[in-house]
Amino acid sequence: MIASLNISSRPGVYAAPPADLPPGGREWLAREGLRLYSHQAAAMEHLLAGRSVVLSTGPSSGKTLALALPIVSALAQDPGATALLLYPMKALSQDQLGKWTELAEALGLEGVVGVYDGDTPSHRRPRLRAEGRILLTNPYALHQYLEWHHRWAPFLKGVRYVVVDEGHWYRGVFGSGVALLLRWLGRVLARYGAEPTYAVASATTGGPRLLGEHLLGRPVEVVNRDGSPQGARTWWAWEPDLDPERSPFLQAVDLCRFLVGAGLQTLAFVPSRRMAEALAQAVKELSQVPSPRSDSRPATRGCGAVASYRAGYRPEERREIEAGLRNGTLRLVASTSALELGVDVGGLDAVALLGYPGSVASARQQAGRAGRAGRDALVVYLPQENPLDRYFLGRMGELVAGEAEVPVLNPRHKELAVRHLLCAAAESPLRKDELSELGVEEDDVRSLERAGLLAQAPRGWSYAGRVRPAEVVSLDALTARQVQILVAGGSLETWDEHRARREAYPGAVFLHQGEAFRVRSLDLETGIAEAEPATDGLSTKVLTMEEARIQKPASGVVNSDLGLGTVFVRETISGYKVLDRGRVVDTRSVDLPPIEFETEGVWLTWGTDSRKPQVTSRQVDSGLGTGDWVSPGGLHAAEHALIALVPLVALCEPGDVGGVSSCLHPDTGRPTVLVYDAYPGGIGIAAVLRARVRDWVARAVDLLASCPCRDGCPRCVLSPRCGSGNQPMDKAGAHRLLQAWLVGYGGRGGGAGDAPPPGEAGPR
């Protein structure tokens, strides 16, 4: 153990129910003897006053009640009113149904409360549509139903509240798709005269206002001061043992056995489904071996007390594990992030974070599972070998209480917006005045008219295609062009073309539910990749070379240290490395056409007074040294450090961005590091990076300063994906460059904080 941090307990902050809460709701609170936390009362007040709200507080802080009580009591007073609740997946709607039904019964709400999704038997559907007061569904289902709005007229007419639960889940491509779906929903509701109030419930997240505004496309109130009481919590950071005989997995197994052996009911979060099962299995087997000191005890003691949990289990199985956690019969559960969402499992004695879960928000959500009323809880962090894991080893405070990432989503993504526009057009004809709000221009509509997909009718453009748009527009995919991965003639997975180009090159090994497969061929014309099971245990890492040209700076002139704008990217996959248990055994080249796309990028430059590169020490007077302080190696290392830390600032995966560095970039005429959003069109990452640029660069400086290595290592600047084999690489140079950049940026009035929030501005 290298660090321990004690967070003392925090008493609850309570508040009186808002004056607008209908008597039914008040009486219920009195009957149940419940007091409201301050954040619950605040959220209720907004909702009852018809103001849309984002409620972003920790796990077990009573978010459901904060939304359900005002909504159910308002509905109980208004017989025509209804509410629509969205959960990101079916299992969650089922989990939440009970709570809403119970409250509806207690408050005497007439009518039906039910789940309406793909699993709803067709004979039950007409009644739900006709008599539903509160319907729970998911975005995928809603996407299919909106087109049939006339059948939903009785329900849609009454919609007074729309709840989007687990709001932090809606990010990236999926989040952007759902944001667009919510705009179409609002449009359909308006047709039926409904102007609902929206509520987004979210785990603790950075930029809750931005999340709410992007998701809902309207102004929101933010409630994020958590008033719920917290037990004392101790955080341990565990320094991994670098002994090659003891793999990170074995150390994780030992840690779990230690915690369980100490009598602590433990929930272990692991990065993959496969590891969840392997960990549970290993702990189970080791516990079965009778230890010499206790051979009088039955050897199977504790055997049934270990389980794994992940998405894909049958609902009965999941219920059983959840119950085992609640009643204490299960002593250890190894879980993927599936248990992060609002499933009720009670409080645990200990939570083990076996590897950084990819975001501070996630880590805190997982840690929040620890802590039973009145008892102290333990959170143990065991990092794996990569920059982000390493970054937090010495910075437990940031993990525990630092600012969380801003979820990225981009509902103005042109290609997504255009495809969703067709969905909207299939719901009701498009009016000219709706277009700009929906992220498209009249030119786009004219193009669609030319393609014969829209037809101009007296009351707007109507959909003219032969395929139902909801059938071909997926909420998860960026483009309609898809590649099927076939194994032995059967379809294993479907990827969008962009992902296939990057991950399904011939020879690539990829994992499907923990099993390895190797790609034999990729045909982009037919949209088919053939793969076969790979049993040799080898894995692959792609090597890419990137070029990025700035097309159109959107904010900041080119002649500045910081830019944001449209960039044109050309990625060439030059080859791939073959690895055997992490060790490179071969490097092979491939011959593929380059991947070209337009996206959004953010760039840092050095040298402000001319368009020529400034390779002098003029600017830096803080003892950083003189001479050729702008070197290709320094820029390259700075690029890698910045890319590695992108997920700390914007909620996304490391592979969601790419970058280039150059001593003389043709478009800025200066030393430049450019980081771009790797999704064609941009999914919103660049705008968030620009908004939090100081924080981002400062963290990179920090990482470089604190990493114990001398010349750079995989924990700081060496990237396994680097197409030029991490050459040249100058860690110290990068440190100097980034520090100088911060000085220069801060020196021109940037000191008060970051650039203004990107809002809806930015490249088209």
Place this chain on the structure above:
Amino acid sequence: MGEKRYLSKLARTFGGTEAPSAGPLPTSLELDTGEEVATQFGPCLVLLSKHPADLSFPDRHRATETVAQAFSLLFGIGPVREGGLRDAGVRTFADLVAHPRYGSEAGRWLASLESGDVPTLYEGVSRRFSASHDLLLHLLAFADPRDLVFLDIETLGLSSLPAFLVGVGHLNEGGLDVRQYFARTLGEEPAVLAALQGALPAQPIVVSYNGKAYDWNHLQARCAYHGLEALPEPVHLDLLFFARRRWGTELLDCSLSVVERAVLGVIRELDVPGEYVPALYQNYLRTGSATALLPVIAHNREDVVTLARLLSALLERVTGSG
């Protein structure tokens, strides 16, 4: 990716007419006998054709007797009780009017039969019997023939995709007038729907083939889509159900073409298979030439005419005149 390539990919994915013609709308000359009609949603084309029709409606008195003897229409009467009533000398509802339990319901039925209230009778029969029951055909004895609407539509596809041709047949002086409302561009679809609404009687009796599941629902969805008023709730005789009941066991399948060949002896030459219809319409949109569309229009017209002939064949069996 170039704009053109992007759009053509999009068009392929969503099934759009690539590059629709910007040329002039086809003239009515080209579309045979059509003329333009104006609606509050703009103009569309209507093509009128007249056909012979020979429908003998059931006799009102006999139909009243038949319905009034169907004891199981009364709530609570099953085969056993019906036997008991018959044994007790009860012959029709008229004999039950004074019955303490069934009297009021029997009285209501008799009143509806007396006034010829087709919607109420239809609803009562539908509640108790299947959609292919002969009693439903008997109810035509009470109908005003002008309320019959023989209906068939052509669309871009299943689901709620645009309808471009709506064919309706009305009985008129012993013949059948078929009006086909045609959208020369998809922008004229609301006009087609509005024209149809104008042509429907207040209480239509729709005669269709699979129209309960498809045509009528589809039109209802398209009206909702364009913000037109909802269509009236029809009395609906879907001849597919009757065909299945009468000929289902003898025929390979009950598609309209198989049934009309077997029952009416009609063999269409050069008929357009239904699955080609959307492509032919899109081809017309692309080229602006209505020539290739004429077979589709003919196909739709034939379907409407066949509906009337098929109903005639079904009625013959009911009235026993055939």
